[in-house]
Amino acid sequence: MIKVGVIGLGRMGMLHLMNATKIEGVKVVAAADSSKKALKKAEILGVKELFEDYHKLLNTSSDIDAVIISLPNFLHPESIRLALEEGLNVFVEKPLANTVEECEEIAKLVRKSGRRLMVGHCLRFLGVIEKMKGSLDKGIIGRLEVATLEEVINGPFAHPRVPAPVSDWWFDPKKSGGGALLDIGYHMIDLFRFFAGDAEVVFSSLDHKFSLPVEDGAILVLHSDESAAKGIVNSGWYQQTIFPKYNFRAILHGNAGFLSSDYMVPRNLYSHAAKEGVKNLFRKVVGKKVRYLSYTYYYEAFYRELEHFFDCIKKDVDPLVSVEDGLNTVKLIRQAYALADESSCKK
Template sequence: MNTALLSRESDSDTLTLGILGVGNIGMVHLKSARVMANVDVLAAADAVPENRQRAERAGVDRTYEDYATLLDSESIDVAVVALPPFLHADAVERAAEVGTDVFVEKPLARSTEEADRLLEAAKSGGIAVGVDHTLRYQPDVTGVKAAYDDGRVGHVPYASMTRLNDGPLGRPPVERSPPGWALDADAAGGGSLLELGIHCFDVLEWLFGDLEVQSAATGCTLNLPIEDAATVLLRAPETGTTITLHCGSYQWEELPKVNTRLRLEGITGTISNEDYLPENFYASAATSALSNVASRVTGDEPDVFGPTFYLRAHYDALEAFLDAIRADESPPVEGTDGRRSIELAEDAYDHAARRGSEELEMPEVTSI
């Protein structure tokens, strides 16, 4: 943990934060932290001038072009790492050098090898690492977890999970190109399997314990350099559950939409996340979405909690991490959890690659 937190001269439990990266998700974390009690966002960093300006309009006094400069210049308790994946390891290593705890966007790293390097630096620096695996904080998913843990449907031989989104290109018509790293397999670490599947691996192990990848396939519905669809067959030895997982970055849904489906087929019934959606989900999400569209016309900043259902989960994940730091406890979703999800994604990529090579191997044809 951050020893600076234990040696404060005052009795205040206020935590000081720096936001590293204030693009889309970075702004969500920034605005979430700004309305939390006993949290002070001191600074933000982003290489894009427009993003720094957004942070300043949101109330941040000091902004930096480079996250390393922020870490060297500011005395902060926690750094929220919302940078592209290829910068996560470097940012955590630099935070470890100055004793700053980190809350890292998923994926924690681009590979287990990189995650190991990152976690070793954190251990050496004595800092805590939390990961924003947000699905654990959505009320529909927590509802499934509670019902399953209560034994509502008994043994679950089979489960399925689907997570879809519109991908880095956004909804058509595409008005501007996405950041270069988002379509670069090396910079991002992968496509939809790492971007969306990583959440699912985390939730499924949270439910069923350690998972084993049995088979996997990846593909592209669009002509992209990264996969935008993946299907994985998993098994949970501890519970004897077989699971199918599908994730895709190809669905151009219009809000409000629930983009995650989780279903447990038990011996005495079925548990579905749709049974635990807030009653006012569609009404409140639609209202928030319309408000955010209107804000683009008026020039106002969009509401960070609209649609509330999704963005509130980011708030809860960050708040849970900060509460753990105050209490000098381990984060509820640790760096090792983030690494484990990456390990499962790597296993799935390996299975998909083997399956692809097998399908490409054609038998030799000889004339008789």
């Protein structure tokens, strides 16, 4: 049994906690959050050891093997370092950290510790993205020329069933490290690297449609030396989107055809949910593994990334998303911020 501590129980942390409780061979034994309300929710979900101070979870919690960190971005480096020093495996929400220097430091610590660290690059675990990558690798669209990756949603302004204020750290650049680019553009850049290989940012433009101290939109052009492909990234926080609506698409243009996620995701997410519900019932009856969250289509990726992380710990192998993937994505983000600053100075 892998014993787990969950650190940070906000929007993402609670989702990870709930997902972890459904993974075979995993037990969430501890949770930490500075909010008593969040700890109460974890208690209701059966977590026994609760801490307001995550340092105490790391120092005193009984023999945990791994932690899931979903703290605000600026707390990632310290919490990762302490967890690795305690000999724990780490799943950390993206971004790995806010700066390249912090990411490099973490990469060194991971190598030294011999533990597994995976960054939450959840979109790589989305069914449609896996299918597109499989088809690309089989050569179905020939050589990849251009990838278009876009996600325009409401970011931290997401509308839960019970509306909640957005945590302040999101709009403090020192704590968040950035806005829509670091939040959503991050995933689009990671997908470009996933499809095309390592890249450089050749154009970057940031938007400030709202009066926020961080950008609410970003458009980038990327170029990969590895594959010679170009990427167009369009990301934003300015559109009201209520789940199951999800304004995300990936299009791969090859010299022998194209693949678009729009043609490959379920057309009607409500009928998909109903079908998956019935399939899961059948899976349960015949003793097959139930695909938890498969009815939500997009949200299943969060379950599958965590399942993969724990599988890697069980099998003692490296996760598909390495610490270098986290580091290289942050490098490109920082390049994009620097380029956007340069071009705004010239105007």
